[in-house]
Amino acid sequence: MKIAIVYHFFAHYRGPILEELYSNQLFDFYFIAGKNPNPPYSSLKLHEFKDSGKFIEVKNRWYLKYFLWQENLNGVLKNNSFDAVIFLGDWKFISTWFAVRSLQKSGVHCxxxxxxxxxxxxxLNNSLKYWFLKRFRDGGFLYSHAAKENLLDMGYPYDLTVIYNSLDFKLQVETINRLNSEAKPKDTAYPYLVFTGRLLADRNLELVFDAMKLLNKENIIVDLVIIGSGPHLDSLKNYTATLGLTDRVKFLGAIYDESVIGRYFMNSAACVFPGPIGLTVIHAFTYGTTVITNDNFARHKPEAEVLVDEVNSFLFREGDRVSLAQKIKRVLNLNGQEKEQFKINTFKAVQEKYNPGKQAELIVNRLSQLANSGQSVKKKLK
Structure with a gap:
């Protein structure tokens, strides 16, 4: 079967799963997307395809930041006669509505x-999303079991496959092995927490600074290393100065070198992420780093369902600086045996489910079901 995956753009962190799909022996995958992200993601690094023949570019036209029309998408899909097409499931991508309708009329799996x-x-957003996803008569792929249950509770009638999410697991394991064989440099004078991600207001990093200030009053000194850039940077720097924490917080900017990121994860006491968390959970867990985040799962991204309080993470009351300070203190007081157990628990979650190999396996299994179910393509696009 000839398969197309249609995205708005392929971010650099999607590379490993795309490579896994490309290298599989059962299906012939092609990747269709634009190269111009919408304004909020204009600085995002994109994936570079090794085999340019497998990437088909379409022109993205963005409206009101998030609404998308992909020029000539229907023409590209028609000319290449795909047996199945996997679309990024965003109801605001208007061209997808038309493409799915046209393809399904011609018997192509969507x-x-x-x-x-x-x-x-x-x-309104949930209603539109449900209505949109219901257009796909072959169902689709989800990142979490919670999302699947939510759709089923609304009466979703088609197949749903949970494929989890992933980063570059192979590279990160290689990085772990290399860093374990090297001497560990001392990154800060005191134990430190690490944050990685874009610096946005909803990440609520100010809460970490407040908790650090509370701990200072108890003569508990902890530093914070921030990896990332974003529109909230200047505000955060000003707030650290106001609290007198300039020497305790290191702003490193955006870093894409996995060896550097991995070192900071592995040498940290924990990864702290006070706002809604997503793939950062998987990034931290891969390096055996426990995560401190809030307990409001309704606002977290799908990857947060892997979090288990006091097993692989520490959950504080959302918006509560005192609760956060208590969790930081708990992390700092872990003994050697407890630290080792947390390291085992975090890495195990990624190794079993949250990696590109597992994702590709689940996607290919579902496509194999379609290929073998007798639901063969009725006719090709002409």
Whole structure:
């Protein structure tokens, strides 16, 4: 079967799963997307395809930041006669609505790849998302079991496959092995927490600074290393100065070198992420680093369902600096045996489910079901 995956753009961190799909022996994958992200992601690094013949570019036209029309998408899909097409499942991608309708009329399998419904709120966004995903008569792929349950509770009638999410697991394991064989440099004078991600207001990093200030009053000194850039950077720097924490917080900017990121993860006491967390959980867990984040799972991204309080992470009351300070203190007081157990628990979650190999296996299994079920393509696009 000849398969197309249609995205708005392929971010650099999607590379490993794309390579896994490309290298599989059962299906012939092609990748269709634009090269111009929408304004909020204009600085995002994109994946570079090794085999340019497998990448088909379409022109993205963005409206109101998030609404997308992909020029000539229907023409590209028609000319290449795909047996199945997997679309990024965003209802705001207007061209996808037309493409799915046209393809399914011609008997081509159409599936979505989506976060699904992250909560059970009766909102306009959830209603539109459900209505949109229901257009896909072959169902789709989701990142979490919670999203699957939310759709099923609303009566979703088609197949749903949870494929989890992933980063570059192979590279990160190689990085771990290399760093374990090297001497560990001392990154800061005191134990430190690490944050990685774009610096946005909803990440609520100010809460970490407040907790650090509270701990200072107890003569508990902890530093914070921030890896990332974003529009909230200047505000964060000003707030650290106001609290007198300039020497305790290191702003390193955006870093893409996995050896550097891995070192900071492995040498840290924990990864702290006070706002809604997603793939950062998987990044930290791969390096055996426990995560401190808030307990409001309704606002977290799908990857957060891997979090288990006091097993591989520490959950504080959302928005509560005192609760956060207590969790930081708990991490700092872990003994050697407890630290080792947390390291085992975190890495195990990634090794079993949250890696590109597992994702590709689940996607290929579902496509194999379609290929072998007798639901063969009725006719090709002409």
């Amino acid at each position: 599936l979505f790849w989506s976060h699904g419904l992250l909560n059970k709120k009766k909102s």
